[in-house]
Amino acid sequence: ESELMKMEAVLNCSSQHEKPCGLILQYGTAGFRTKAEHLDHVMYRMGLLAVLRSKKTKSVIGVMVTASHNPEEDNGVKLVDPMGEMLVQEWEVYATDLANAEQNELQAVLTDIIQKECISLQQEASVAIGRDTRPSSENLAHAVIDGVTALNSKYHDYGLVTTPQLHYIVCCCNTEGRYGTPTVEGYYNKLSSAFNNLVKQAHDQGDKKKCLSVDGANGIGALKLKEMEEYLQSAISVQLYNDGSRGKLNHLCGADYVKVQQKPPQGVEIKPGEPFCSFDGDADRIVYYYNDSVGLFHLLDGDKIATLISTFIKELLLKIDLTLKMAVVQTAYANGSSTRYLEEVMKVPVYCAKTGVKHLHHKAQEFDIGVYFEANGHGTVLISKTAEEQIRHLANMEQNDEKKKAANMLLSLIDLINQTVGDAISDMLVIEAILSLKGFTVQTWDAIYTDLPNRQLKVKVADRKVIETTDAERRTVKPPGLQEKIDDLVKNYNMSRSFVRPSGTEDVVRVYAEADTQENADRLAHEVSLAVFHIAGGVGEEPKPL
Ligand code: G16
Numbered sequence: 001e002s003e004l005m006k007m008e009a010v011l012n013c014s015s016q017h018e019k020p021c022g023l024i025l026q027y028g029t030a031g032f033r034t035k036a037e038h039l040d041h042v043m044y045r046m047g048l049l050a051v052l053r054s055k056k057t058k059s060v061i062g063v064m065v066t067a068s069h070n071p072e073e074d075n076g077v078k079l080v081d082p083m084g085e086m087l088v089q090e091w092e093v094y095a096t097d098l099a100n101a102e103q104n105e106l107q108a109v110l111t112d113i114i115q116k117e118c119i120s121l122q123q124e125a126s127v128a129i130g131r132d133t134r135p136s137s138e139n140l141a142h143a144v145i146d147g148v149t150a151l152n153s154k155y156h157d158y159g160l161v162t163t164p165q166l167h168y169i170v171c172c173c174n175t176e177g178r179y180g181t182p183t184v185e186g187y188y189n190k191l192s193s194a195f196n197n198l199v200k201q202a203h204d205q206g207d208k209k210k211c212l213s214v215d216g217a218n219g220i221g222a223l224k225l226k227e228m229e230e231y232l233q234s235a236i237s238v239q240l241y242n243d244g245s246r247g248k249l250n251h252l253c254g255a256d257y258v259k260v261q262q263k264p265p266q267g268v269e270i271k272p273g274e275p276f277c278s279f280d281g282d283a284d285r286i287v288y289y290y291n292d293s294v295g296l297f298h299l300l301d302g303d304k305i306a307t308l309i310s311t312f313i314k315e316l317l318l319k320i321d322l323t324l325k326m327a328v329v330q331t332a333y334a335n336g337s338s339t340r341y342l343e344e345v346m347k348v349p350v351y352c353a354k355t356g357v358k359h360l361h362h363k364a365q366e367f368d369i370g371v372y373f374e375a376n377g378h379g380t381v382l383i384s385k386t387a388e389e390q391i392r393h394l395a396n397m398e399q400n401d402e403k404k405k406a407a408n409m410l411l412s413l414i415d416l417i418n419q420t421v422g423d424a425i426s427d428m429l430v431i432e433a434i435l436s437l438k439g440f441t442v443q444t445w446d447a448i449y450t451d452l453p454n455r456q457l458k459v460k461v462a463d464r465k466v467i468e469t470t471d472a473e474r475r476t477v478k479p480p481g482l483q484e485k486i487d488d489l490v491k492n493y494n495m496s497r498s499f500v501r502p503s504g505t506e507d508v509v510r511v512y513a514e515a516d517t518q519e520n521a522d523r524l525a526h527e528v529s530l531a532v533f534h535i536a537g538g539v540g541e542e543p544k545p546l
Pocket residue numbers: 029030067068069070280284285355356357358374376378502503504505506510
């Protein structure tokens with residue numbers, strides 16, 4: 001009887017979070033994402049789903065209200081599983097069914113999930129909620145809370161947090177604090193003490209205090225980095241730009257803008273050689289860049305970050321004579337030069353996964369040390385429990401000072417890395433620590449290998465689902481004729497490669513091309529865009545040459 005009453009409360013409250021009739025949304029690369037005004041019902045229902053997932057796993061589940069790199073008018077939701085990972089893929093269909101159920105179907109869809117997953121409604125549940133700085137986020141977070149309370153469950157509203165902070169908190173909650181203290185302060189303490197430990201060793205070598213300029217994309221990352229500054233004061237000084245006090249979120253700034261446009265964000269002034277980095281709207285991505293002495297812009301993206309981090313880890317493992325299985329996971333967007341460098345020079349196995357951290361994370365878990373980064377700057381490092389134990393054992397037992405020091409460095413690095421998900425703040429500190437310890441400037445890092453010129457474009461089509469891909473998105477299987485056309489175009493250029501895929505966060509088809517020169521990469525990207533436009537049902541104006 002009480003279960004029936006619960007259901008009644010759920011349905012009653014649901015009518016206050018009405019679904020626009022006929023609206024169909026897909027669970028995309030990172031959850032649901034669309035215009036904020038279409039999301040109230042989705043948030044309410046994701047509150048319900050989080051409760052069910054929490055009951056099923058007997059763990060705290062996270063709900064993050066954010067649309068990350070999308071424009072300010074958009075919003076979205078990411079669900080966080082017990083260990084801080086993205087929601088397991090088998091549940092994505094439940095999320096989609098729930099989001100798209102008409103009011104009169106809601107009860108049936110909920111009952112279906114409860115039965116299929118054998119969920120006991122008596123089981124306690126707890127949901128951790130966070131949100132980004134979008135104007136729409138606060139109300140949408142309330143809709144999530146309504147969903148959670150309609151099912152009579154507990155929640156903790158963490159308010160404004162970065163996406164990776166919420167992932168960290170969820171992981172801490174479900175590991176009885178072994179991963180850290182489940183608060184934002186706990187996060188600052190854990191990361192800053194690991195960072196301070198690392199850079200202290202560089203300071204011993206006579207390095208001076210680090211300075212870094214950060215573009216906060218006018219988002220939550222800026223806010224949180226400001227909060228964290230006092231924890232880092234002695235080790236690094238940060239100059240914040242686009243801190244949200246004036247500009248619009250992600251507008252002409254942030255990691256996605258810088259990566260795709262291959263130019264600095266607005267609102268900054270870059271002196272030659274000065275290192276800069278940009279976060280995205282929820283601070284789970286980061287890219288670095290600088291201008292050289294003749295004013296040429298140099299981008300150090302996720303691929304360069306993966307190379308720097310894996311080189312450093314490999315060197316430390318060599319020092320302590322520990323043989324561990326290490327691999328790098330990338331996506332189709334990885335620059336061809338980075339893959340070649342990793343495989344041929346560093347002799348590290350490289351794997352290609354589909355776009356979306358959930359895919360990369362999964363693959364990286366297969367190794368003792370899995371370094372995964374998307375070219376857009378989204379990534380982290382996963383270290384298996386056994387690998388960590390072996391390193392810890394060495395740090396405790398080793399007699400040789402140099403080896404002991406290297407093992408301790410690895411342990412600090414493990415603490416500094418947010419292993420739950422890509423994290424701009426954590427990645428930034430990892431990079432800064434490695435640069436200090438290796439005595440590198442951003443230029444020496446950049447010189448490790450040279451990127452092939454590349455270009456990314458977007459094409460509007462009537463229905464992006466007409467494009468289907470295979471081989472980790474490197475080839476299309478539908479619509480007929482598209483892949484053949486791309487193959488023909490690619491043949492006309494040297495060192496060229498191109499692929500297209502439907503975005504899972506925006507209503508566009510993405511086009512990527514690389515070639516021997518920027519002019520050729522631009523040309524190829526444009527020609528492939530035209531092919532998409534004509535074969536896959538382009539709408540609006542035909543793509544113009546760059
Ligand atoms: C999300 C995902 C990323 C993905 C990006 C773009 O990033 O978390 O893994 O690379 O979307 O995806 P798509 O090309 O499918 O639009 P974010 O930072 O927006 O959450």
